Structures are given as structure tokens and as C-alpha cells.
Amino acid sequence: MSLILFGHPFSSYTWKALIPLWANDTPFEFRSVEQHGPEFAALSPFGQFPLLVDGGQVIAESSIIIEHLDRHHPGSNRWIPDGDEGLQVRFLDRVFDSRVMDKATVPVGNALRPEDKRDPHGVEQAMVQLRRAYDWLEGRLGDDGWAVGERFTMADCAAAPALFYADWIERIGPDRPRLAAYRARLLAQPAVSRAVEQARPYRHYFPLGAPDRD
Template sequence: MSLILYGHEFSSYTWKALIPLWANDTPFEFRSVERHGPEFAALAPFGQFPLLVDDGRVIAESSIIIEHLDRHHPGPNRWIPEGDEGLRVRFLDRVFDQRIMDTAQPAVANALRPPEHKDPYGLEQAMQRLRRNYDWLEGQLAGDGWAAGETFTMADCAAAPALFYADWVDPIGPNRPKLAAYRARLLAHPAVSRAVEQARPFRHYFPLGAPDRD
């Protein structure tokens, strides 16, 4: 058995794949795209990371990587439960990827644009959507535990990097105490904390400036 994960230490979706690997103590080799760029490019179907290679088989997309691990390299933590609980986990996985992480991305992209190509209207529209999505999550989350209950699942693997970076873009704030507390619980999880620390040397890549509080 040989698992190789290609990604970048600062990448949110790379974190999402690293967290379950670390949490289950799954043996694998991490290859940074900064050091293995051509090798990664020859394998990646869309030029995007993370990318998992399992004995020569290429698996793309972070959610599919986690499902592959759950099926073929199970450990003490199961990432996608059976039945309706599994549907809830998959739904929240999509919420954190698409409604939080992807909705925060326009702020980063706008910061990288030259002044003549800034899009303040598009940015404000995206931030309004992000705040609405924060509010929805505030109403969905319990006061303790994880996204879909008492078990840490794929939904939490998605939530950790999404909320980590989204809060840098537009702070969750004190008016969403359950969401803020959930983010704090995520950052205290050993696998998430490891991802945060591994990425710390790359914080200068963040164009909006990385806060010192995390």
C-alpha cells in the first residue's frame, strides 16, 4: 500500500484531505506542489490540488479523496456514516465547501487584482452571501459537539479550513456565538491544529493579511 497526497500546506482543500489522514494515523507521503510541481501537473486532471495517488490510482477532489479513504483505508474514525446521517454529513460538506469557502474566495481574488480591475460591488455581494450563510449555520449548530452530531466527520474536515480562512476574510463576530465556538473547537482538534501549524510559515501568501489571533 502506497498513498501519496499532493497539495500545498496553506491550501484549504489540502487541509481538508490532510485532516482525516492524520486523524486516523493513515500512512502516507505528503508531496508539496512547490517542490513536486511538474510531477503533480502530469497527474492532475484539472491542475488542482489536493490529489491522492493510491498505488498508482489517481483520486481528485477533496470530498472524493475522503470517501476513498473511508472505503479503502478505514481507521478508527469513519468519515461518512450510513443512511440519513451520511446524507446530512454530505450536505454539510457541500455547505462548508460551496457556501463558506468558495463564497469567501472573491475577497481573496479581489485583493490580488490590480487596482484598475477591482470589483467592489462583486466583493460586497459575496460578503453579504457569506454573512447570510454564517447566520444559517448559527441556527443549525448545537452548543457543543460537531457539525452533524457527536462524531467528527467529513463535514468537520470541510468546516475546519473553510471557517478558519473565511473568518479572516469576514469575521464571524460575537453575534454568532455558536459558530464562533464551533470554529474554536475545530482549531483545538489535534489534526486541525497540526494543519494550522504546518501552514504557519506560508501566511505571508494571504493577500489580506493574516490575523495574529490564530
């Protein structure tokens, strides 16, 4: 049975799972949760996507999906190297998910709340933490290459949607040239570019207003 990925084209964590599938030309079927909601709900343990179905096995959480692909459906790209390099990939994967993407979603979620339930203080705290992550990444990244050396890894699969959407909310800006250049390299990578284009028709979903620059 072929792989089935449940998700949504505008979802950052769906992108994270789609990028390695496309980059390795791994055969799979994509099922949008908008068209396959009941089927997805019956399979998902927490009602969150993406969700990968591999035969009779259901795999949740984007990082675990990528690790599953690396182990059971390997291709030309190795997503998690062995040894200390693999530890760096896993660490940066957590940084991009927890310190960038999750902080950037705070103002988005706040905008979706009723006006009397909004939390501007919580939004500002999240933005302070996001700027801190930006500055740390600016000091860590090289002038070229990927997150961990010259190989495109799971860390870059996490970085691409995280930095794409985070920059919509809090501009990386000219004071962080390495991070801005890394984001540009990511968006030029073919699988990432495909994710950007596939999501383009859904930009009206973005409650803060999607910018025209990407």
C-alpha cells in the first residue's frame, strides 16, 4: 500500500512533511483534511496534522514522520545523519519548531480570538522570544549552505516553513543578513518552492493579511 499523508497545503507542519517526500521523489498520496475530514479524524490521535499512514501504521508529528521516512523509505537525501551531526539536526529541528514556528503562531491565534479574549501581552512576550531566536540563528548560521553543514536535512525541512511564515509576522530584516539569506536559499530549494506555490491559493486564510513579497 502506498503512503498517505493527511494535511493542508497552507499548514506549516504539513509543509515540513511534504518537503522530504517531494525532495526524495517518494511515492505517496496527499489527502487534504478539508476533503477527507472524517477519515482523518478517525485516524488522528490528537486531531492534529500532518498524519502519515504507512500500510496499517499511523505516524503522527512531523519530526517523527520524517524519521519514519528516513528509516523505512530512504532516498537520495538522508534526513537525520548519524552521530553528533544527527544530534545537531535534531536540536535545530526543535529550535525551528519550538522557538520560531510556535512563537510566530501566537499572534495568529490571538487574531482569531474574540476581541475581548485577546492577549496583547502574550503576543509581545512571544515576539520577544522570536527575536531572540532570530538573533541566535543569525550568530550560528554560515554564509552559505544549510542549517547543519552542506546537507539538506530535517533541520532545513523544519526551517523552511518556520522562517517563511515567521517573517510575515516579524520581519527578519537587514540587520540579520545571514538569516535572511538562509531563508532565501530555502525558498529557492525545489521542494520548498513547490510547497510555497501549492499554498498560494490559501493565503486569504492568514488572519493578519498575507504580504505580497513572497
